[in-house]
Amino acid sequence: xxxxxxxxxxxxxxxxVQTGFGRAGKNYWGFRTxxxxxxxxxxxxxxxxxxxxxxxxxxxxxxxSIKKVHxxxxxxxxxxxxxxxxxxxxxxxEKLHENAETVGxxxxxxxxxxxxxxxxxxxxxxxxxxxxxxxxxxxKTKEPAPExxxxxxxxxxxKGLLMSKGGIYGNVFRIIPPLVLTxxxxxxxxxxxxxxxxxxx
Numbered sequence: 001x002x003x004x005x006x007x008x009x010x011x012x013x014x015x016x017v018q019t020g021f022g023r024a025g026k027n028y029w030g031f032r033t034x035x036x037x038x039x040x041x042x043x044x045x046x047x048x049x050x051x052x053x054x055x056x057x058x059x060x061x062x063x064x065s066i067k068k069v070h071x072x073x074x075x076x077x078x079x080x081x082x083x084x085x086x087x088x089x090x091x092x093x094e095k096l097h098e099n100a101e102t103v104g105x106x107x108x109x110x111x112x113x114x115x116x117x118x119x120x121x122x123x124x125x126x127x128x129x130x131x132x133x134x135x136x137x138x139x140k141t142k143e144p145a146p147e148x149x150x151x152x153x154x155x156x157x158x159k160g161l162l163m164s165k166g167g168i169y170g171n172v173f174r175i176i177p178p179l180v181l182t183x184x185x186x187x188x189x190x191x192x193x194x195x196x197x198x199x200x201x
Contacts, residue, residue: 002036011062014038017054018130021046021088022097022179025104025128033127049087053080096179100128103181107131110190118197120148131175133193134167144169152196159192 002012019030020043027033029041039062044054091097108124111133115121122136122145135152137143149171156163156173163173177185 002038011039012036013040013042015042017042017044018046018176019127022091022100023128023130023176025101026097027127028097030127030130047084047087048080049083049090051080051083053084055084091179094180097128099181100179103183103186104128104131106183107175107181107186107189110186111193114190114194114197118194120145120197120200121193126175129175129177129179129181132167132172133175134172136171144171146170148200149173151200155196155199156192159196161189161192 005012014029014031014036016029016031020028020041022028023046024030024033031038031041040056040058042054042056047053047055104126107129108126108131111121111124111131115124115133119139120135120137121133122139122142123132123134125132125134135145135148137145137148144167146169149165152173153163153165163175166172166174175189177189
């Protein structure tokens with residue numbers, strides 16, 4: 001897509017609001033998992049660790065072209081900048097992007113084991129600590145099972161698991177835990193997911 005866009009003179013934007021700052025694991029940025037080189041990168045959430053802030057990074061010539069029309073209310077605020085820098089330092093110093101890679105792989109492994117025992121868990125996929133689990137009526141046909149995810153959504157809450165339900169058919173849970181997740185946390189998640197699935201049966 002980037003090649004086509006650039007062929008016609010367009011700029012390529014990578015939205016790293018959810019995937020950035022180590023969430024995707026060792027690549028640190030989601031676009032690196034595909035070898036892409038964006039012209040503009042938008043980011044938020046992870047940069048502030050709960051503090052509301054966002055940022056845009058681009059090449060100098062792109063930024064220079066919009067100086068006359070660009071404005072915002074809180075841009076460049078000292079408090080936001082200090083918080084953002086501290087969060088970035090913690091991610092780097094504590095190697096949280098490496099933790100996302102290691103623990104994220106472990107999470108996928110444990111959830112796949114749950115899926116081997118429970119055919120309604122049709123797929124596990126992701127990168128780093130951005131994981132999705134898809135529920136199906138039949139693993140061969142991949143027929144979506146939104147009724148299962150609707151029931152599981154409430155059951156997961158009882159176990160202290162808050163997951164985002166989505167997907168075209170409403171049959172996918174997005175698991176996007178904190179970057180400090182541990183393998184012990186993963187063991188609990190896997191147990192809780194399986195316990196809820198078995199209760200549904």
